[in-house]
Amino acid sequence: MTPNNPILPGFNPDPSIVRVGEDYYIATSTFEWYPGVQIHHSRDLVNWTLVARPLNRASQLDMRGNPDSCGVWAPDLTYADGRFHLIFTDVKRYGRTTVDGAKGASLRDFHNYWVSSDRIDGEWSDAVHLNSSGFDPALFHDDDGRSWLLNMLWDHRPDRKRFAGIVIQQMDLTTGRLLGERRRIFDGTALGFTEGPHLYKRDGWYHLLVAEGGTERGHAVTMARARDLFGPYEVHPDGPVLTARDTPDAPLQRTGHGDLVETPEGETWMAYLCGRPLPASNRCVLGRETAIRRMEWGADGWLRCAEPTPVAAVPAPVEARDQFDKPVLPTAFQWLRTPEPDHIFSLTERPGHLRLFGRETIGSHFEQALVARRQTAFRYDVRTVVDYEPEHFQQAAGIVAYYNSTKYHFLQITAGDAGEKLIQVLSVLPNGEGQSLMGPATPAPAGPTELRAVVDHEELRFAFRAEGAAEWTWLSQTFDASILSDEATLAGLPNFTGAFVGMACQDMSGSGHPADFRYFHYVERLDGD
Numbered sequence: 001m002t003p004n005n006p007i008l009p010g011f012n013p014d015p016s017i018v019r020v021g022e023d024y025y026i027a028t029s030t031f032e033w034y035p036g037v038q039i040h041h042s043r044d045l046v047n048w049t050l051v052a053r054p055l056n057r058a059s060q061l062d063m064r065g066n067p068d069s070c071g072v073w074a075p076d077l078t079y080a081d082g083r084f085h086l087i088f089t090d091v092k093r094y095g096r097t098t099v100d101g102a103k104g105a106s107l108r109d110f111h112n113y114w115v116s117s118d119r120i121d122g123e124w125s126d127a128v129h130l131n132s133s134g135f136d137p138a139l140f141h142d143d144d145g146r147s148w149l150l151n152m153l154w155d156h157r158p159d160r161k162r163f164a165g166i167v168i169q170q171m172d173l174t175t176g177r178l179l180g181e182r183r184r185i186f187d188g189t190a191l192g193f194t195e196g197p198h199l200y201k202r203d204g205w206y207h208l209l210v211a212e213g214g215t216e217r218g219h220a221v222t223m224a225r226a227r228d229l230f231g232p233y234e235v236h237p238d239g240p241v242l243t244a245r246d247t248p249d250a251p252l253q254r255t256g257h258g259d260l261v262e263t264p265e266g267e268t269w270m271a272y273l274c275g276r277p278l279p280a281s282n283r284c285v286l287g288r289e290t291a292i293r294r295m296e297w298g299a300d301g302w303l304r305c306a307e308p309t310p311v312a313a314v315p316a317p318v319e320a321r322d323q324f325d326k327p328v329l330p331t332a333f334q335w336l337r338t339p340e341p342d343h344i345f346s347l348t349e350r351p352g353h354l355r356l357f358g359r360e361t362i363g364s365h366f367e368q369a370l371v372a373r374r375q376t377a378f379r380y381d382v383r384t385v386v387d388y389e390p391e392h393f394q395q396a397a398g399i400v401a402y403y404n405s406t407k408y409h410f411l412q413i414t415a416g417d418a419g420e421k422l423i424q425v426l427s428v429l430p431n432g433e434g435q436s437l438m439g440p441a442t443p444a445p446a447g448p449t450e451l452r453a454v455v456d457h458e459e460l461r462f463a464f465r466a467e468g469a470a471e472w473t474w475l476s477q478t479f480d481a482s483i484l485s486d487e488a489t490l491a492g493l494p495n496f497t498g499a500f501v502g503m504a505c506q507d508m509s510g511s512g513h514p515a516d517f518r519y520f521h522y523v524e525r526l527d528g529d
Contacts, residue, residue: 003046005252006274006289009315010376011498012038013215013288014074014196015271016138017261020084024261025051025120026271027077027086028290031497032404033334034341036061036072037088039120045269045292050331054086054124058339060115061127064366066337067094068404069494073110074196074257076138080147081173083116086124087149089135096492106156112137112149114176128176133167136211140168140199142229147173152195153184163188166197166210168230185231188212189222191240196257203301208233209241211257215288215496216486218245219256221272223303236302242272242293252291253277254284260295260303268295268303275486278378281458283485286375287498317524318376324354324519332373332522333502337366344369353387353516358395358507363405363428372402372502375484377524378457382501385467387448388515390415396426397505397515399451401460403484404497406430410504411451411462411475413444413515421446423464425475430483430490439477445469448518453501456525458482 008015014029024042036055040048055061055072063071070091078085092109112135113127130137130149137151149171155164166186170179186208188194196211205225213220220243224233244255258272274291275284294306322330327347335341344367346355356369388397396412410426425439445466452463452472460481463472482488484499501522505515 001044001046003292004313004315005291005293006276006315007046007048007292008040008290009286010289010374011287011500012290013273013496014257015259015273015290016075016077016198017259017269017271018077018079019261019263020079022264025077025084026290027075029074029496030072030334031069032063032066032071032337033497034061034063034337034339035334036063037075037086039077041120045263052121053334054115054117055088055127056339059126060113060124061090062339063090063337066090066092067365067494068406069496070094071337073496074136076198078139078141080139080141083118084120085114085116085139085173087112087114087130087137087139089113089137091135094494105158106162108154108156110135110154112151114171130171130176130178131169131182133182134164136195136197138198139171141173143201147171148199148229149178150197150199152197161192163192163194165194166208183230185226185229186210186224186233189235191218191220191222198259200260202297205301206233207303209258209260212240213243213245213256215254215256215273217248217253219243219254219273220245221256221258221270225301238302238304241295241303242270242305244274251276254288255291268297269293270295278457278482278485281482283482283487285378285482285485285499287486288496314526315376317526319523321519321521323352324517325352329354329371333371334373335371336368343367345371349514350516353518354503354520355514355516356397356503356505358397358505358511358513358515361506361508362400362402362408362410362504365405368504368506370400370402370502370504372400372500373520373522375401375455375499375501377526378455379525379527379529380455380501381523381525382453383450383521384503385448385450385518386413386503386515387518388413388505390421391419391513392509393417394508395506395513398423398503399453399462400502400504401453401455401479401481401484402500402502402504404495406434406490406493407483407488409460409462409479409481411453411464413449416441423449425462425477425479427479430488434490439475442473442475455481455501
C-alpha cells in the first residue's frame with residue numbers, strides 16, 4: 001500500500017481520522033466555507049471520496065460576520081456507542097497576531113460544539129455548545145466507558161504564553177454536559193504553540209499527540225505519555241515524531257497536526273497536514289493539504305515514523321465539467337459563511353443554470369454570492385459561460401480566483417455610465433494596508449459570454465469571447481496567482497485556507513440583479529503538458 005501524497009490535495013487541513021470496521025473516514029477543517037467540515041471515505045487509505053459535509057444548517061453553524069480564516073477549526077471525528085461524534089470550533093473573533101511577542105492582551109472568541117449521527121452521510125444533530133476556553137477540541141473515549149473533552153487553553157492576558165497547554169474535562173456522551181472541573185494535563189514543549197490534541201490508550205499508557213511549532217514551516221507533531229489520564233506526561237525522548245522543520249527542501253513542508261488510526265492488521269498510520277510550496281515563490285497556493293504516513297511502535301513503547309522521509313507524488317490531474325442541470329450544487333463547490341444558500345443562489349429558477357443573486361461585495365464577511373471549488377494543482381484551465389446584463393456600474397458578475405476578502409482576482413462583466421457592457425479585472429491585493437485595483441475596461445460581447453481563467457504556477461491570465469465564437473480575446477495583463485496563498489498577507493491577519501476558483505455576482509445597489517452560469521469546466525494540467 002503506497003498512498004499518493006497528499007491524499008487530499010488542495011485546502012484540506014487539520015485531519016482527524018477514524019476507522020469503523022473496514023471503513024476509514026477523515027474530517028478536515030473548512031474555516032469560513034459552507035457547509036462546514038469535509039469528511040472523506042476510504043477502504044484502503046489510498047483512494048478517498050468526499051461523502052459528507054455535516055454542518056449544513058443554521059442550528060449547527062452560522063458564520064455570517066466571521067473574519068477570514070475563522071469559522072470551523074480542527075474538527076475531531078470519533079466513533080463510540082454506535083454513533084459518529086464530531087467536535088469542532090467556530091471562531092468568531094481572531095483579532096490580529098501580536099507580532100512583537102506576547103505583549104498586550106489578545107482577545108479571541110472560540111466556541112466549541114458537538115454534533116453526532118448514526119450514519120456518516122446521514123443527518124447530524126443540532127450543535128451542542130461545550131465550552132469556549134480555547135480551540136481544537138477533541139474527544140477521547142476511555143476503555144472504562146467514560147468520554148473526555150480535550151482542547152488547547154487560550155490565555156489572553158498580557159505577557160502570558162497564549163497557547164497555555166492542554167486541558168481535559170469529562171463529558172456526558174448523551175447530553176454533551178461537561179462534568180467536574182477542567183484540569184490542565186500538559187503544558188507543551190519548547191516548540192510552543194501547543195494545540196491539536198488527540199489522546200490514545202495503548203498497553204496501559206495514555207499517549208497524548210499534539211501539534212506544535214505553529215502551522216507554518218516550523219510545524220511539528222509531538223507526543224507525550226503517562227500512566228494516569230491526568231499525568232504527569234513524559235515527552236517523547238526523540239523530540240518531534242513528525243516534522244519538516246529541519247528539511248527545507250522536502251517536497252512536503254509544514255508537516256504537523258496529526259491523528260492516528262490502526263488498520264485491522266495492526267498497522268498504525270498518521271494522517272497529517274502539509275503544504276507544497278510553489279518552486280519559484282515558495283508560496284503554498286494549495287493551502288494546507290492532508291497526507292498520510294505509516295508509523296510503528298518501538299520496543300520502548302514510543303511511536304516513530306516507519307519511513308525516513310515523507311513520500312510525495314503529484315496527484316492525478318482532475319477534469320470536471322459541471323452543467324448545473326440538477327437541483328443541487330455539484331459536490332466540488334462551496335460558498336461562504338451563510339446557512340441560507342437560497343438567498344445567494346438557485347439551481348431551479350432557470351433550469352440548466354446556476355443563478356447567482358447579486359449581493360454584497362464578494363469581499364464581505366456577511367453575505368456574498370460566490371460559489372467556488374478548490375484549486376488542487378499548480379496548473380489549471382477554467383471556462384464558464386455567463387448570461388448577464390448589468391444595468392449600471394454597481395453590478396458585476398464573472399469568474400474569480402479567490403483566497404479571502406483581502407486576496408482575489410475578479411474577471412467581471414459590469415456596465416459603464418451609459419449602460420454599455422464592459423469587461424475588466426478587479427484585483428484585491430495584500431500589499432501595504434491593502435490595495436483594490438481596477439484594470440482597463442474592454443467592451444464586452446452582446447449576449448451570453450464565455451469567460452476563461454488559466455493558472456500556471458505563479459501566473460494567472462484571463463480571456464473572454466462571445467458564446468460560440470472561435471477565438472478568445474486575452475487580456476494583456478498577467479496577474480500574480482501566488483498572492484492566493486497563506487504566505488502573502490496583510491500584517492497580523494490569519495491565513496489558514498487555500499486558493500479557490502469559481503463564479504461570483506455582486507450588486508452594491510441592493511436590487512439583487514442575477515447572473516446565470518450554464519456550466520463550469522475545470523481542467524488541471526501536469527507540468528510539461
